[in-house]
Amino acid sequence: MAKVELRNVYKSYGTTEIIHGVSMDIADxxxxxxxxxxxxxxxxLLRMIAGLEEISGGDIAIDGRVVNNLEPKDRDIAMxxxxxxxxxHMSVHDNMAYGLKIRGLPKAEIETRVQRAAEILELSKLLGRRPRELSGGQRQRVAMGRAIVREPKVFLFDEPLSNLDAKLRVQMRAELQALHKRLGTTTVFVTHDQVEAMTLAQRMMVMNAGHAEQIGAPLEVYGRPASTFVAGFIGSPPMNLIPxxxxxxxAVLLAxxxxxVGLPAALPKFDGRKLLLGVRPEHLEPCDEAAALLVPDVDFIELLGSDVLVYGHLGADRKGARVAARLHGSMAASDGHLALRFTPKHxxxxxxxxxxRIEIE
Amino acid sequence: MVEHRPLLKFVSHAVLILGAIIVAFPLYVTFVASTLSLEEILTVPMPLLPGNRFFENYAQVLTAGTTTGSHAAVGSMLFNSMVMALVVPLGKISISIISAFAIVYFRFPMRNFFFWMIFVTLMLPVEVRIIPTFKVIADLGLLNTYAGLTLPLIASATATFLFRQFFMTIPDELAEAARMDGAGPMRFFFDVVLPLSKTTMAALFVIQFIYGWNQYLWPLLVTSEESMYTTVIGIKRMIVGSDAANEWNLVMATAVLAMLPPALVVVLMQRWFVKGLVDTEK
Known part of the structure; x- marks a missing residue:
């Protein structure tokens, strides 16, 4: 186990820079x-940590040792x-044992490690099979097993769940969490799925166009998005942004x-400033016309069972900003207008x- | 198609059987001729049922050759042919798989240039470069040697290209996974690439075995001693002068012997072939 440090990491292909200085300390x-x-x-970025891509600038350190020029096999990581x-062409057993065999571990040691990993991942009965005789979820587990047997300092996952169907994905998510709890190995996980990110991460890095937009715990990122990009990316449906x-x-935003759009609490110090007002759909609640802060015209409604998603537009002739609201229960909202309000903390x-982000306080 | 139309079935079978007969008939005549005596062959019409000289004819060609044409025993010719038909494909496969591996997995200066160099030689048929090749082999003193017989045929753009195309279908992630596992390039080659290429190699082997066995022009040029003749050349050397002067029964026996090994290779490797085509392990 080890900590991983990214210090101002750059990556460019020729003259095209694609990662523009990312820094992060990942704790043990x-x-x-x-x-x-x-x-x-x-x-x-993940492949740079793995050593599959060269680092154009900055340093990556694993366990305090700068690994910029080390081969993947010398970094003590598994991906x-x-x-x-x-x-x-190899059986499940051989797939898992291959890396250990190359490392020249004694046969008995390889055997115990493979058996243990197979037990953890419930692969014991499949050890003799070839990969093509396995289902997607089983293959994924073998891939994880191959990483586990190495007992590396760091696990790297490159979108490992995106080839699985929705149900299996939820299940594997839980297994991954259990695995991490059990092994306690430093893990870096890459995904484009914000739900995966929210549920798995202890801390997350939201990336956009080669920049780290925000680094923080999932709830912190959800609760205080650092930019409109993060606000729009995390959460579903995305946060309403009204320019x-x-x-x-x-006291009022002229959109x-x-x-x-009324503000729940007046902000005299920002009077006259151009900005974007953000409210999450789940933080909008219906109210009387009199108390309403915004009154969008409803375009259409999606019934999710537990919730109702209402989509609408602000302004005359529905030409203003789009607004989505997630309302509880079967509030089969009336067509036409919908009076909504929200609290200052949202x-x-x-x-x-x-x-x-503009800090209000 | 699951149509059930008896007449269609009858016609298609008739066409297929007729085709098979047309193809098989010359082979049958060859075989029949190889069991007759020379006098019987020269009668008109030639008998179409096997004669009783099967053992005599084959024993004679295998050990002593013809009496009027070349005197080289076909036994040693078969051996020469076998050497050629084995060394050429094995050499081709080993050299081209390594070059393809280099071209696909290593980034070295002028990589594409070298690939295109190899590729361009595809456009030069053997006949075009045969005189310079002969000169080189002659200068190296390799005439009438196995090396001279096989070496020039080993270099192969086709096989290199085939392996390159196959390697490009192996996912990059596999190479990366091997790197993660700590496998160096050669380890990756032997542990992953080679086992995955088995079926491609088998296919190439069959094709190249037949190619090597059936070589005519090149062995004709580089072999002048009877002991180095290949079977195909042997047949040519057995035929001398006028029609009646040839011992056709012996020539035909040699032809049958020359046809057998390629046919055997195809039949024996066929199962492998099909298996390789059916389950692609990727």
Whole structure:
């Protein structure tokens, strides 16, 4: 087990820079998830930790040792790939044992380690099979087993669940968490799925276009997104972002298409400032017209059973900002208008130019 | 198609059987001729049922060759052919699999240039480069040697290209996983790439075995001693002068012997072949 440090890591292919200086300290035994849309550089970053990609600038240290120029095999890490990358011509047993055999471990030691890993992952009965005789979930487990037997300092996961069906994904998520609890190995996990990130991470790094937009615990990232990107990426449906100008002593946001959105508490110090008002759909609640802060015109409604998703537009002729609200129960909302309010603690403000969070206090 | 139309079935079978007969008939005549005496062959029409000289004819060609044409025993010719048909494919496979491995998995300067160099030689048929090749082999003193017979045929752009295409279908993640497991390039080659290429190698072996066995022009040039003749050349050397001067029964026996090994290889390797095509282990 070890801590992993990224110090101002850069990556460029030729003249194209794709990772622009990312820093993060991953503590010993921590489960860190890197999350972002495809092409944001999260997999590249993981592969740089693994040693499969060269580091163009900055340092990566594992257990206090800078590993920039070390081969993957000398970094004491194990990686689980998206497509599993099992050796097709070897049995499950041999797949797991291969790395140990190369390392020249004694046969008895290999045997105990493989048996133990097989037990943890419930693969004992499948040891003689070839990968093609296994289901997707079983293959995924073998790939994990291959990582476990190595007893590495760090586990790296590159979107390991994205090839599984939805149900299996939930199950594997739970197994991964149990595994981490049991082994306590430092883990870096890459995914584009924000639900995976929220449920698995002790800390997460939200990446966008080669930058680390925000690093923090899942609830912190959810509760205080550092930028409009994070606000839009984490949470489903994404946070409502309404652009406009604060007016009337900071009590009202004048949005596009003549829409007015009231603020639950006036912010005189930001009066006249252009910004984005953010409220999560689940923090909007229906109320009387009189107490309403915003009144969107309803476009359509999705019934989820426990909840109702209402989508609408602000402003005249539905030309203003889009608004989504997640309402409890079967509030089969009336067509037409929907009066909504929210509390000050659920209000987020972002700078209109930079998209960065504006601290209200 | 699961159509059930008796007439269609009858016609298609008739066509297939007729085709098979047309293809098989010359082979049958060859075999029949190899069991007759020379006099019987020269009668018109030639008998179409096997004669009683099967053992005599085959024993004679295997040990002594013909009396009017070449005197080389076909036994040693078969051995020469076998050497050629084994060394050429084995050499081809080992050399091209290594070059393809280098081209696909290593980033070295001018990698593409070298690949295209190899690829371009595909466009030069043997006949075009046969004189310079002969000169080189002659200067090296390799005429009438096994090396001279096989070496020039070992270099192969086709096989290299085939292996390259196959390697490119092996997922990159597999190479990366092997790197993670601590396997060096050669270890990866022997433990992963080679086992995965088994079926490709088998296919190439069959094709190249037949190619090596049936070589005509090149062995004709580099062999002048009877002891180095291959079977195909042997047949050519047995035929001298006018029609009646040839011992056709012996020539035909040699032809049958020349046909057997390639046929055997195809029949024996066929199961492997099909297996390889059916379950792609990727």
């Amino acid at each position: 035994g921590e489960f860190v998830v890197m999350v972002g849309p495809s092409g944001c550089g999260k997999s590249t 689980v790939f998206q497509q599993y990358a099992l050796y097709p 406009g100008t604060l007016a009337e002593g900071g 596009d298409a003549g829409a007015r 209000m987020h403000l972002f700078d209109a130019e930079t998209g960065k």
